[in-house]
Amino acid sequence: MQEHGHDRCEEQCVHTDVVESVRREMLGSVSADELAQLFKVLGDNTRIRILDALYRSELCVCDITALLGMNQSAVSHQLRVLRDARIVKSRKQGKNVLYSLDDEHVSGLVRMGSEHVRELKR
Amino acid sequence: MQEHGHDRCEEQCVHTDVVESVRREMLGSVSADELAQLFKVLGDNTRIRILDALYRSELCVCDITALLGMNQSAVSHQLRVLRDARIVKSRKQGKNVLYSLDDEHVSGLVRMGSEHVRELKR
DNA sequence: TTATTATATGAATAGTTGTTCATATATAAG
DNA sequence: CTTATATATGAACAACTATTCATATAATAA
Numbered sequence: 176m177q178e179h180g181h182d183r184c185e186e187q188c189v190h191t192d193v194v195e196s197v198r199r200e201m202l203g204s205v206s207a208d209e210l211a212q213l214f215k216v217l218g219d220n221t222r223i224r225i226l227d228a229l230y231r232s233e234l235c236v237c238d239i240t241a242l243l244g245m246n247q248s249a250v251s252h253q254l255r256v257l258r259d260a261r262i263v264k265s266r267k268q269g270k271n272v273l274y275s276l277d278d279e280h281v282s283g284l285v286r287m288g289s290e291h292v293r294e295l296k297r
Numbered sequence: 298m299q300e301h302g303h304d305r306c307e308e309q310c311v312h313t314d315v316v317e318s319v320r321r322e323m324l325g326s327v328s329a330d331e332l333a334q335l336f337k338v339l340g341d342n343t344r345i346r347i348l349d350a351l352y353r354s355e356l357c358v359c360d361i362t363a364l365l366g367m368n369q370s371a372v373s374h375q376l377r378v379l380r381d382a383r384i385v386k387s388r389k390q391g392k393n394v395l396y397s398l399d400d401e402h403v404s405g406l407v408r409m410g411s412e413h414v415r416e417l418k419r
Numbered sequence: 420t421t422a423t424t425a426t427a428t429g430a431a432t433a434g435t436t437g438t439t440c441a442t443a444t445a446t447a448a449g
Numbered sequence: 450c451t452t453a454t455a456t457a458t459g460a461a462c463a464a465c466t467a468t469t470c471a472t473a474t475a476a477t478a479a
Contacts, residue, residue: 188359202349209414211342218337220330227324237310249468251427261417270425270476280413291402292331371438373457392446392455
């Protein structure tokens, strides 16, 4: 049985052939969700500043708090978001918890994003 | 006059030397904002699906609407967000408006993000 | 033990964002 | 001209998110 017909859409202008071919190649809705979720986590000023700092050195929570000049609770909440997304990892050392980037994919993304932003400014 | 002292932070544990050196290298608050803004735009399921579709072909609004199986108004609103962020561009052709990716940085980011997501699944 | 310090977390709140609905604009066809 | 079609947009609303405050947990020091 062939796939055809866009029964859930009443538009008239659809370029059927292109649409069909794109439809076959497109990301599944699940993958799109996961990808969007990753970018969503990166899409916050506080979290970007945390990642930018961790890109330069492993740091404990109160170092980060000092660097960002903000509430310790706010920083911990955001670190949790980053940890849950497996973008940063942590290890305990005495009273402190030291955070670092989880892998190089993340720094790659941040570097690439920066480039894009720099491009746009031209 | 030297920079020293974290007067806006009352934490006691700060590793002063590391913090100072990171502070000197860190992204400015403005750049962090711009970068976060870029990722924020990429951090939505609908917009990711639009970009994924446009990565494969230039498409008019109602093609996208059909592909995503959603409200035309919602699609137009999201296209505006993507256009404002200069992630997609558009050209008019008759009654239609054709959208495409603005440059290769964007597809690079999406590809890199996908890789990261794939890594995490292992 | 108690006191102190570092971090984590639940609840409340204010601000933001995505979708829908209704409608406006623009182009083409009759 | 009028009608139909494609796209854009403002307003309203619901859902989500970041921060703050208060407090809990965990480790160390005394």
